[in-house]
Amino acid sequence: MDAILVLINTLIINDLNKIPTLTDPDAPTGDELELYDRFFQALVNEEIKTDAKAAAFLNLEEGSTAYLEFKEEFTTRLYHAILFADINLPELDDPERAIYLCWQRLAVLRYLLSLGANSAVMQMGKMLLEMAEQFELVPVVVETAMHLRQYYALHKGDRKRYNELCKLIDRYEQLGRAEHIAQDCLEDFSIHQQELNGNATRLLEQIETCLQQLSPLYQPQQTVDFLFAYYFFQIQKYAIAQHWQFLLQQSEKALLEIKVKKAATSPHLIPFYFNKALSLANLQQLALANEALQTALQLEADGSVNWFRLQEFSITLLLHQAAYPEAWQRLKGVWKNQKLHLQTLRQQNILVAIRLWLTALPDLNQLTLSPREKGEFAVFKNTWMERLPNFRDPKPLVQLVLLLVQFVLFIKQKNQRLIQRCWDDFAALERFFPLQEADYQRFNCFLALLYLWKKNGEIPENLDAEETVILSRLEALPKNFSSPQMDLEIIPFETQWHWIKQFSSPT
């Protein structure tokens, strides 16, 4: 109660001016607040997107002082509204919230200190310290502990508490220093990554350098930001080296250590769930991999970049398990998401490519759709199936996937003219893909099978000997779900080949 009384008295003594916010339930209507409200609604409804439109809305000239003043005042009110907006919400329902609440309280604490309201500061300081410790906010812990220490030392002469706080600050100093080193490593790596442009050897060297700095500092008691960076480099190392078993181990270890921390947010966890899924998928444990992805998806906000990436991977895994109805249901949800158009071109393309296959599956007797769904399909089918799209992608992924889909469909239709068109289109597209690279070995094997099919006049009986050799080579080549080739292998090549053979058969 003391803290409440000191705060009220402080506020009354200092005779606060009105704090301008965006809305004020007590304000009389018809004043300028109404204008701010209308302007705000117009922004929210996206009626105003540019300065020109905003100025017109206000009947002001775009570059005029009056307009600039309005903008400044409006922004200030938005800032104030943001500070006050979530006062009704519970304190600690997520770490992000706890972080900014702690910083707000620390600022309040400093204000109160400067006003000399020491006793209120102490009560508040103790609560703040507890909250900041829970969420590993090193600067807030240190700054608050410094003020509490000052109080215990210089007002109470309490050496025991002083020593305890010194120890606490020392511990957080170590945590803070480690966190900064980790942060520097991540940033250096990011800059190098862009400069090295995917040079795996140099990246591995850079990762080793970072790990040399971080490994001596590693212990599970470090902050979640440190642990994230440390395990980030561990998984990068094993992912680049394609050591899937080690990648799985490190991802699981990271999740084990980070999950227990209150400060852990979804961005701290999702990369490790993703890599767990990736390693499990590459170890052929597709169902378990999908479980990891589902856990990650529960943490991720709908429509975020990561959400689309996780969904794409999950659908791919379902397709590789031949779980076509589930894949279709999942894709429908993703397709309807309003933020799809905000995603990268690559992300949009891969989802189009996935949809192309799912669109073909009913024709290949692999998926049964309701009449309504068939109607939805028809529109998409007409758009994509009949022609090669003129896509802006420098590597025309969608066209190549479309060709693969068309190939199977046209074989089923036994339409020689269209099959030949596929071959011609492929010749035009081939140069866009570095097919000679190791990453594309499985695709090259599949291509060899297609050429074999072409050479042998589409008579399955003639394929046997050579096919066995190539097919066993294909089957021996492990799938790597992190390789760019997987964008083309939305349906396993073995399955695609099985369908081609099945539909080539005279019976």
Add this chain to the structure above:
Amino acid sequence: MERIRELSKLLDGYKLRNLEVLTNPSNTPNPTRYRQAYETYKAGKWETEEELAELLELEMEGRPFRRFKFEFLKRLYLPVLFIDHEVETLNETQQQHMWCWKQLALFKTLLHRGAIKNATAIAHRLFEVADEYNFPLAGLETATFLKKHYALHEVDREKYQRYQAAAKKYELYFWAENKAAELYQLLLMPVMKTKSYQESQATDAENYKNQLEPYYQAGCDTQLFLGAYFAFSCMSKMFRYEWEESLVLCNIAIEQLKKKKNYSNRILSIILDYKVLCLTRLGKYTEAEEVVDEVLKFETIGNNFWYRGNEMYIYAAFQASDFNKAWNIYKTAVNLKEYDILLPLQKEVWQLYFAYLSLAINLGKLKIEANEINEKNKFRLSKFLNDLPVFSQDKQGLNIPILVLQIVFLIQQKEFEKIEERIEALRKYRVRHLFNKENFRSDCFIKALQTLIKADFRKELFMKYSSPYLKALSEMPLSKALQRHEVELVSYEVLYSWIIEILL
């Protein structure tokens, strides 16, 4: 426009009509309970927890009332950030630091609520101000954010390196300030419980200054750090009671601190306080008062630092035997609302001042209006002796002026039997606690008091028997004595003269 759109989208999810700022004027017919509680307190309708619970018709021990208090407290925090800091009592640096704290809170709020464009814009501005006004935490936080921004988002190696260097600098400054504060608190902590002399404190001060030397050499020049660094330098002499040398060091420190473009008055006032003490101990009361005036100009009346400044002010007045001034300072200080929330330890100092002022009143050294003291606030020796739990434990420090005062009061009241009892106790106390060189003056004065018995409380005999001790006192003037200043609020020479006046 992009930034405004980002903010609007962020706020779109909230019921803005429910946004409540308790301190804003209200005209709603159905105020929330929080607003009701705030408004009614302002109108003086409740003062205690019980009254608030009654007003809200809630059980004081019940969960709903606890919940209410928690939520009410939350609503009182944020308006604090809107208290006007552009006031005369704060200089530009202090105002900018307050601005930085508010912006830091806003920056973190925007950042962790996903308003990245706005957070980035604020970070840029905040960094510039923090850099100009040497505010390590804001510098560190914004530089750390901006270097990440230029490494991961808007990739720019040059800017990245600039903020990386700044982050490293402010990380060093942040920890340097922490170290300085840690050592400063360590040095002064014993003084909170005992005002007795500790020879080791002078050596400690020197040692702590040496511990800060690497940071000083590395260029750390924040106000808080420099304040502690120079304070140790001054204290290494002050704890040896070398007032002339201390004064020189104080002047050097003040000059160095003022040299900085944006110096902090509050940090400066620490050294100015030391200067006041040096001047007072050297008997330069007018100069001391001038410095006190300078210190008090910086502070808001009633805050902690204001009280600290006034302690120095009243001490100088006591030393100058200007009891009228001391009385006025005392009255102003204890009549403020803020006096009630001072820590018990701080209040004990002011109780001691009151006791000495009451003695001066009783002896006619201080004339006050009849209505200034009533039955309620009248000085009572027995109450006074029971009301100083901390000081009375400080056997080699602040318990001395309490015991001395008690004797002088008893003499003034001609309670000779009680004096005899007390003087015997005082003799034992002297033997047990005042054998150190730092208590030389107290030892002499108590020995002089002991001769009262032999002199049978007769003036001439007392003067005769006590004269060797008075001579010894004069050979160790207050300015050279190795004792804390609070021990001899009124100098023993003055107290002696008062006793002579009382005796027949």
